[in-house]
Amino acid sequence: MEINSHIRTRKVNARRASTRKHLKRLYEGMSGHSVNTGGYDPKFSPIYGEITEDGVEKLIAGFSEIQDISLYPLQQRTFYDLGSGIGKNVFIVASLVPEIKSIGIELVKDRHDLAMKAYNNIKNKSIKSRIEIINGSFFDKNVSDAAWVFISNLCFSDAVNSELVEKLAKELAPNSLIAFSKSMAFPPDSFIMIKQFNVPMTWDVNHQVYLYKKLNNPTPAAMLPIENYTFPAPPKVDLPIMPSPY
Numbered sequence: 001m002e003i004n005s006h007i008r009t010r011k012v013n014a015r016r017a018s019t020r021k022h023l024k025r026l027y028e029g030m031s032g033h034s035v036n037t038g039g040y041d042p043k044f045s046p047i048y049g050e051i052t053e054d055g056v057e058k059l060i061a062g063f064s065e066i067q068d069i070s071l072y073p074l075q076q077r078t079f080y081d082l083g084s085g086i087g088k089n090v091f092i093v094a095s096l097v098p099e100i101k102s103i104g105i106e107l108v109k110d111r112h113d114l115a116m117k118a119y120n121n122i123k124n125k126s127i128k129s130r131i132e133i134i135n136g137s138f139f140d141k142n143v144s145d146a147a148w149v150f151i152s153n154l155c156f157s158d159a160v161n162s163e164l165v166e167k168l169a170k171e172l173a174p175n176s177l178i179a180f181s182k183s184m185a186f187p188p189d190s191f192i193m194i195k196q197f198n199v200p201m202t203w204d205v206n207h208q209v210y211l212y213k214k215l216n217n218p219t220p221a222a223m224l225p226i227e228n229y230t231f232p233a234p235p236k237v238d239l240p241i242m243p244s245p246y
């Protein structure tokens with residue numbers, strides 16, 4: 001038993017080291033900050049910042065602790081990064097979780113093009129075959145095959161966040177998990193907040209992430225405490241541009 005867990009830990013560490021090495025190669029000299037963000041629907045925020053690689057590893061651990069990817073039906077083993085920037089998270093998740101399909105949807109074409117440039121340089125066939133990079137709005141893609149979703153929505157407007165809540169409540173399958181970088185207000189019969197934890201982002205090494213689970217047959221005990229039904233005030237300043245750790 002102990003030997004098995006030792007072997008598992010060594011495998012995970014080896015996969016992490018290899019992922020970091022490849023990420024560095026794929027994204028050499030690339031940044032999602034200095035791109036053209038003009039000409040898009042003004043209701044969407046093009047403000048950029050990234051979850052760090054440590055952050056993605058923490059996020060995967062946070063999802064896995066609640067429901068390991070292998071416990072979802074095959075057709076639901078999909079990770080979505082909604083607003084995926086230059087696609088780093090999509091690559092990291094596909095590389096660290098061999099059972100998963102990893103999909104990124106990004107509005108800004110210049111960021112999407114950088115994500116595709118990195119994607120085209122992926123040499124590992126298994127990882128590459130499980131990645132999909134889409135240019136467009138996340139409102140135009142049905143996400144009912146998701147198991148895990150990440151949305152860095154701190155800078156999204158209340159209107160966009162409410163629309164997202166409606167979409168996710170309608171489309172996501174029971175037991176799917178969503179991590180937001182801002183706490184959200186869901187109707188009590190749709191999602192339950194499972195936990196909140198610190199995840200390092202490029203603008204804050206201790207940023208709070210809120211993890212919600214889609215309910216199947218909600219019971220009164222599964223209802224959110226009333227204090228979770230308020231949107232925090234939207235941030236007043238743009239995120240500072242921090243050097244990318246990669």
Ligand SMILES: C[S@@+](CC[C@H](N)C(=O)[O-])C[C@H]1O[C@@H](n2cnc3c(N)ncnc32)[C@H](O)[C@@H]1O
Binds near residue numbers: 137138
């Ligand atoms: C804060 S960045 C997060 C990047 C990446 N997910 C990460 O955490 O490293 C948010 C991204 O969402 C994108 N975005 C905003 N509205 C969007 C929409 N409606 N559809 C797709 N992407 C959107 C922005 O262009 C930006 O690249």
